Amino acid sequence: MGLLSDPVRRRALARLVLRLNAPLWALPVAWLERTMRSVGLEVYTQSFSRKLPFPDETHERYMVSGTNVYGILRAPRAASTESLVLTVPCGSDSTNSQAVGLLLALAAHFRGQIYWAKDIIFLVTEHDLLGTEAWLEAYHDVNVTGMQSSPLQGRAGAIQAAVALELSSDVVTSLDVAVEGLNGQLPNLDLLNLFQTFCQKGGLLCTLQGKLQPQDWTSLDGPLQGLQTLLLMVLRQASGRPHGSHGLFLRYRVEALTLRGINSFRQYKYDLVAVGKALEGMFRKLNHLLERLHQSFFLYLLPALSRFVSIGLYMPAAGFLLLVLGLKALELWMQLHEAEVGLEEPGGAPGPSVPLPPSQGVGLASLVAPLLISQAMGLALYVLPVLGQHVATQHFPVAEAEAVVLTLLAIYAAGLALPHNTHRVVSTQAPDRGWMALKLVALIYLALQLGCIALTNFSLGFLLATTMVPAAALAKPHGPRTLYAALLVLTSPAATLLGSLFLWRELQEAPLSLAEGWQLFLAALAQGVLEHHTYGALLFPLLSLGLYPCWLLFWNVLFWK
């Protein structure tokens, strides 16, 4: 205890362990290869390595290298132009070995059938999502994240659909299905319906977001539970993380979902045969597909497995929120316009040689400084933490991951303290013009960003719109400034993230204490940066390069002099 009670030493030791990266459990590659080959698959391996931008403390990894093993079951009835994937991501421990067992059993069973018209790839990846990313990049022959991997020796045509399997025990009480992928992408709703049909057929209990399906929609409980599930989905989609290795397949336009076996204290348990049957059913159905699933079922929100909210219902909500910004901008524009006309009229009387009212020029010129400064802050927020981690670790007693997170917070807070406007003398006739023009620009900027985000990832757009729009519409340098400032701080992107974490745990019925919440917040920041660098998640750049500078503009409006 004595050795590790000192935080600096403890961190040093943790870093040493991370650097050594001694895996406690490695994928038994040779055994897997042998077994897959004995089942009758074409077996290939792929090795990959990746140095993360900074140590990942949640997964305890830094310099990752591993091997993916995959076997291809060649379809007897067709040329290898299309394929399906069953994947089992293995982490740094043996928690998912039951899933590997089920995968092998399914492979042996599928091998005996003659009706396959699409090749089936059985993929076991090491280091869960990193392995999946490496395999997918190599399969499609792209390199988008700086992964180093050996090229694939065998391929099986365009992947039509993929199912990821995670089982932690050999009996399950229910299957949980995860759909949210990277950057909030969703698989086709038909794939989910397929899964639900087979679960019903096999009598399997399935859950969404860890919540049971409400049976009774007539009483108040059912819709309430649906709402909880819906909110959980919104939060998870907004996070833009791949929740399961299926999330990475979606980027390559492969319909995919993750099934998680849950073993709770429920009395009735299913063995893996039931899970296997459901999977077999799904694969046989997918095998029959003649073309891609229809394009119109990608935009949905799920309150329950059997119900969905379509885009036509939820998009107007976001639309109305953005309309607030648009109308507010229009109002400001009219006010500015009127002020200008009002200025011109007394000035126009003396004679023809009256110069153009300088207000317009000053208004525009005074905008350049705050815009540039806040955008530069955003750029610093994006670039500096990862770039400066080594400097930080040399001068302060912190580990790299902590350095990154603390730098993030420091820059974020420093942005608030910077004097943004250069205190240019605004004409005394219209002292309001400066901040009004700035707010006009900021409102349009915010509306544009939120609109684009809502189109690609509705949940994120909506979450940010509900928090940012009221404060943004209210911000002005008069009136109860402290109140406005408090409101703005509470709705800043970082505060939204913190609030979402609390809400998320509250909905999962595992409320957080403040200290835990703070820890989780720091971990989430580090994960956000890491996921941007390792998988190409866009939340971090969006917040740092887009929304944070925009939010700073409102902050600037509030403290306009």
Place this chain on the structure above:
Amino acid sequence: MAAPLALVLVVAVTVRAALFRSSLAEFISERVEVVSPLSSWKREWLKAFHCWTWEYLHILEQYFMKVSFCHPGWSAMAQSRLTATSTSQVQATPLPQPPEQLGPQTPLIIYLFHFLIDYAELVFMITDALTAIALYFAIQDFNKVVFKKQKLLLELDQYAPDVAELIRTPMEMRYIPLKVALFYLLNPYTILSCVAKSTCAINNTLIAFFILTTIKGSAFLSAIFLALATYQSLYPLTLFVPGLLYLLQRQYIPVKMKSKAFWIFSWEYAMMYVGSLVVIVCLSFFLLSSWDFIPAVYGFILSVPDLTPNIGLFWYFFAEMFEHFSLFFVCVFQINVFFYTIPLAIKLKEHPIFFMFIQIAIIAIFKSYPTVGDVALYMAFFPVWNHLYRFLRNIFVLTCIIIVCSLLFPVLWHLWIYAGSANSNFFYAITLTFNVGQILLISDYFYAFLRREYYLTHGLYLTAKDGTEAMLVLK
């Protein structure tokens, strides 16, 4: 005034050089909004290499050796597409078909890049800078002319008595040329098309020089540059009328059907134009010893065989069209560019430069393969019409529409091609909105211009017959 211009040039070149060096350059040069089949750098190489059976390849052998060395042809292109988008996505990606005819670049441009291929980045930066400088000096001269004319009319008491606030002052006109250069060089559209090495930048330079020489009053040079611009992209043909009108005005020749001087000068100018066009075309012929490039380039522009999505109005319409009706509708669509010239010439014969601005905008909107580079050219003229600002009615809404659409292009493209959750209709809807926004913006400017002219002669505070304040209605 040269110092600020130099500063703007330095900033612009720095931004471009930084972008050329960044990883964004590749991404930008693939954007359909920025490069069209007609202006794409890559496509130019590719097509040129692919059509290696054509005679002119033997003549330009060295060029193609170079091309084949660094760009091994169509299959490599197809493969790079494949790697860029993944096998499964390729099914949805509208792959450009291997060309059936000669590459749509004019022979002179290919010949030019025969020498300059290694300095392409520099060439595109220089063309942008030249365009800006040409526009700068052109507008500087134009402003002098406008001011003189205004002074003359004031002295002649042509203006209504209460229009003092409409009179333009040297103070407000002083920075206009600089603003024009600024608008052109730092417009994101121009920067994007420069970084994508879209040959649209070269067309813009030619048009800018045509404007400069016209305003300077050199009929011969003006005809040559107009011929070059026409040779490059055909549509600048319509700029002949405003060019002629300006030169006539400059020489104080009234535009009257009965005036002899008018017909003589028009004939001279037309002959200079046609003559230089013939010389250029013949030069191309001697370069290739074949006429194949005429159907290949101008046929490509007029018959719109390549339906790769762009920001224009053609691609979706003709992708949906039955082959049978295609010819008729191509004619209808193409007429749009040329159709407005005559009414505009009648209405704006006293204001040829404004006419030129409107005509350039019409070309940018209705041409068959428009890119954002074309839009940038007419946007550079906005500062010239600063004095119309108070008469513009929807400038705020229209600016917002254009900005929103510019941002939504890549988003909806992503949803269509990569995420698969949207389809081509979404992208086309944005194209439509963008073009409607541009059309409304241009008509807003047109209306504002007419209104100002009306107020100048009739007085600012009009009263209707019953004594109430009157409103002008455009009919």
